[in-house]
Amino acid sequence: MSDLPHRLREALHAASFTYDAVAEVLGARAHDALARNETTPGVRRTAGGSPLETLVRLFLLQRPVPAADAAVALPGLVDRLAAEGILEQSVGEVAARLDVRPYATDAGGTAAELWVVSDLTPGLDGGPQRVGAEHVLGISSASTSLAQLTLRDPVGRSLDLGTGCGVQALHLATHSASVVATDVNPRALRIARFNAALNDVADRVEVRDGSFFEPVRGEEYDLIATNPPFVISPATGERLVYRDSGLPGDRVVEDIVRAAPRHLTPGGWCQVLANWVITRDRPWDERLSGWLDDGCDALVVQREVVDPAQYVELWLKDAGHHGGPGYAERYDTWLSWFDEQGVEAIGFGWVNLRRRTEAGPPARELIDWPYDVEQPVAPAIGAWGDAADAVADGIGPDARLVVRPDVQQETVGAPGAEDPSTVVLRQQRGLRRARRADTVEAALVGACDGDLTVGQVLDALAVLLDRDPAETRTTYLPVVGELVAEGFLEPA
Numbered sequence: 001m002s003d004l005p006h007r008l009r010e011a012l013h014a015a016s017f018t019y020d021a022v023a024e025v026l027g028a029r030a031h032d033a034l035a036r037n038e039t040t041p042g043v044r045r046t047a048g049g050s051p052l053e054t055l056v057r058l059f060l061l062q063r064p065v066p067a068a069d070a071a072v073a074l075p076g077l078v079d080r081l082a083a084e085g086i087l088e089q090s091v092g093e094v095a096a097r098l099d100v101r102p103y104a105t106d107a108g109g110t111a112a113e114l115w116v117v118s119d120l121t122p123g124l125d126g127g128p129q130r131v132g133a134e135h136v137l138g139i140s141s142a143s144t145s146l147a148q149l150t151l152r153d154p155v156g157r158s159l160d161l162g163t164g165c166g167v168q169a170l171h172l173a174t175h176s177a178s179v180v181a182t183d184v185n186p187r188a189l190r191i192a193r194f195n196a197a198l199n200d201v202a203d204r205v206e207v208r209d210g211s212f213f214e215p216v217r218g219e220e221y222d223l224i225a226t227n228p229p230f231v232i233s234p235a236t237g238e239r240l241v242y243r244d245s246g247l248p249g250d251r252v253v254e255d256i257v258r259a260a261p262r263h264l265t266p267g268g269w270c271q272v273l274a275n276w277v278i279t280r281d282r283p284w285d286e287r288l289s290g291w292l293d294d295g296c297d298a299l300v301v302q303r304e305v306v307d308p309a310q311y312v313e314l315w316l317k318d319a320g321h322h323g324g325p326g327y328a329e330r331y332d333t334w335l336s337w338f339d340e341q342g343v344e345a346i347g348f349g350w351v352n353l354r355r356r357t358e359a360g361p362p363a364r365e366l367i368d369w370p371y372d373v374e375q376p377v378a379p380a381i382g383a384w385g386d387a388a389d390a391v392a393d394g395i396g397p398d399a400r401l402v403v404r405p406d407v408q409q410e411t412v413g414a415p416g417a418e419d420p421s422t423v424v425l426r427q428q429r430g431l432r433r434a435r436r437a438d439t440v441e442a443a444l445v446g447a448c449d450g451d452l453t454v455g456q457v458l459d460a461l462a463v464l465l466d467r468d469p470a471e472t473r474t475t476y477l478p479v480v481g482e483l484v485a486e487g488f489l490e491p492a
Helices: 004-014 019-035 040-045 051-060 067-073 078-083 141-149 167-173 186-198 251-263 284-289 308-318 327-340 378-393 439-447 454-464 469-485
Strands: 087-090 093-096 098-105 112-119 155-161 176-183 205-209 221-226 264-279 296-306 343-355 364-368 401-403 407-412 422-427 434-437 489-491
Touching: 004 078, 004 098, 004 186, 019 040, 019 051, 019 098, 040 051, 051 067, 051 093, 051 098, 067 078, 067 093, 078 087, 093 098, 098 167, 112 167, 112 186, 141 167, 141 264, 141 378, 155 167, 167 176, 167 186, 167 205, 167 221, 176 186, 176 221, 186 205, 221 251, 251 264, 251 343, 264 284, 284 296, 284 364, 296 308, 296 378, 308 327, 308 343, 343 378, 378 469, 378 489, 407 439, 422 439, 434 439, 439 454, 439 469, 454 469, 469 489
Parallel strands: 155 176, 155 221, 176 205, 221 264, 296 364
Antiparallel strands: 087 093, 098 112, 264 343, 296 343, 401 489, 407 422, 422 434
């Protein structure tokens, strides 16, 4: 590749075109308005003509700027960027043909300033929402969600499956010795390569052309991260590559979940941001369990459930069809297909797979958790894996456990009552799980400080509560395993 990405990087640095600097020059009102695709407050804040203001107007607000201002902000680069298709020139003005956006990340525990090139954001100021079939999406709520989900421990080889503009590959490059990024969209491949060079990680990011796992056949990775084109549709032929796989229903997610274990090293993780069908005649977790490989531990979290009509409306609007010709026909076709397939709702969430390193039954948890979680949530996913290992090793009466520091106990009862009617154990961090506890369970958690074994704690509670010690152990040792698996207790 030419030196253009390097020179553009230098110009963006020189203009202080960073996330924090842009937020400061826009101010809270204009920054929030831009998040709603409204640019007028931003235009009012960027009239000074400085290089930073020029770049904000050019790329983020999508406004033409005077050619003289563009030449100052991008010295010696305007003609080359126009030849590359990033800018276009007219008499006395320069306009953006692609988006160049600053992006801040602390993936891997190290703060980094990145820049991401993608197609322009459609629909600014109420403009047309329509996008082409090979549209290359930039930083979105989905890509941010996957970045927050992905584990950031140092690894050898990572795979960004369906890279798009390459934002996940940029994240992975901060903590991976090497990254492979795959896609079928030729425009996405070109932009992803440019972004790797722009962010000075081209030596660690290899971009490959091909569908899903085809370009990495026979290869294994320590970490796979993917935000696949998971939109659930009848596959009628109309396709936006960044969101539509061309496969009917949720087949694309099922295929990835089934195939991923063959591409994981022992102990390796695959993390998928996904949609799935919820049918009328089968629980969602039972259906997804059928996709899981016995050689993998799995944590599947359903974060949201959407009504089919809302789902169709969301994605028709995303494609710019709302209010346009054929909208009602597309809506009816899609909704009719859902009815024919027995689709009751669509689930959205995370699939986390870890290839097992030892024989034995896999750890499995499929939970419906639409509640607030701590972001980034990746450390909680890693902690779940650690807890699964501890449970697999055995939590017996000789184990010494401690209560996790963020766990708090809540009690509910009538004023003056001797005992509460309800006790809830609640995590303040990570997944922020909550669990109802009876008297023994609550007292057990409170007594786990690592000094006494679990058996000693249960025996003491049996005496205190006038219960049979053997029966208490039989009843509550399995509960202790649950408390460890769910992250309320951990090995001392």
